[in-house]
Amino acid sequence: DQQVKQNSPSLSVQEGRISIxxxxxxxxxxxxxxxxxxxxxxxxxxxISISSIKDKNEDGRFTVFLNKSAKHLSxxxxxxxxxxxxxxxxxxxxxxxxxxxxxxxxxTGTRLTIIP
Amino acid sequence: xxxxxxxxxxxxxxxxxxxxxxxxxISEHNRLYWYRQTLGxxxxxxxxxxxxxxxxxxxxxxDRFSAERPKGSFSTLEIQRTEQGDSxxxxxxxxxxxxxxxxxxxxGPGTRLTVL
Numbered sequence: 001d002q003q004v005k006q007n008s009p010s011l012s013v014q015e016g017r018i019s020i021x022x023x024x025x026x027x028x029x030x031x032x033x034x035x036x037x038x039x040x041x042x043x044x045x046x047x048i049s050i051s052s053i054k055d056k057n058e059d060g061r062f063t064v065f066l067n068k069s070a071k072h073l074s075x076x077x078x079x080x081x082x083x084x085x086x087x088x089x090x091x092x093x094x095x096x097x098x099x100x101x102x103x104x105x106x107x108t109g110t111r112l113t114i115i116p
Numbered sequence: 117x118x119x120x121x122x123x124x125x126x127x128x129x130x131x132x133x134x135x136x137x138x139x140x141x142i143s144e145h146n147r148l149y150w151y152r153q154t155l156g157x158x159x160x161x162x163x164x165x166x167x168x169x170x171x172x173x174x175x176x177x178x179d180r181f182s183a184e185r186p187k188g189s190f191s192t193l194e195i196q197r198t199e200q201g202d203s204x205x206x207x208x209x210x211x212x213x214x215x216x217x218x219x220x221x222x223x224g225p226g227t228r229l230t231v232l
Contacts, residue, residue, distance in 0.1 A: 004158070032218045043120070043207055043223030044159065051218075089158050095218050102172060103149070104221060106158025 003027045004092050006107035014115050019077040021110050023090030026071065030092040034104065035064060035075045038087045047088075048075070077112075085114045118142060120224035122208050128230045129198055136194045137227045141210030148191050149221060150183055151207040152176065159207050165191060166213065198231045205229075 005024045013019045023033075031052040036044035050057040050064045050073065057064050063076045077084055088111075091104040121140045129135050141148050147166050151159035162181070163173045167188040177183075180198075185191040195202055205226045211219040
């Protein structure tokens with residue numbers, strides 16, 4: 001039962017253009033979402049997060065959009081740079097009204113390649 | 117560097133042997149998590165600790181797996197009688213649980229286990 005889905009295994013984008021990575025979820029209890037970036041032979045690195053009380057969160061070149069009715073979120077990277085080439089994981093959890101979060105449920109990842 | 121560290125980074129063992137991995141979290145973090153990642157999948161939650169208490173275990177954590185965090189600092193994950201299906205990347209993460217938004221988990225580089 002894949003509660004967090006990333007349907008695009010890979011994506012190639014020209015340097016300087018916008019990269020859009022998508023993620024869908026099925027569990028209505030999820031209220032906090034995160035994006036992680038992973039280089040080969042390294043652990044996932046936290047990028048950006050969003051809670052269900054918002055529909056957008058920005059941090060520099062990275063913006064995450066949340067559409068709760070569609071159970072869909074997306075990560076926009078503008079402008080894309082060669083160093084952005086990595087595997088991106090969407091993750092979800094719940095506990096906005098509790099004391100911290102617990103386990104993260106991850107998608108299967110999207111490999112982003114930025115073409116110089 | 118004061119990030120999450122894991123040891124060893126790679127472990128090759130024969131089926132039936134026992135293995136133990138170590139994780140050192142970020143020093144002030146009170147929560148510690150273990151995840152497992154297999155090829156083509158996202159990390160899957162195994163277990164987590166708040167201080168020295170193990171608060172949740174996934175059904176993925178069979179009786180052959182045991183995790184400890186004896187003094188609320190470093191943690192060990194032991195796999196007894198390893199099987200080829202145990203081959204995976206074992207990831208450790210830590211976080212500082214607080215009263216505000218769900219805490220962000222920071223991952224170590226992982227231990228890659230190969231069972232022959």
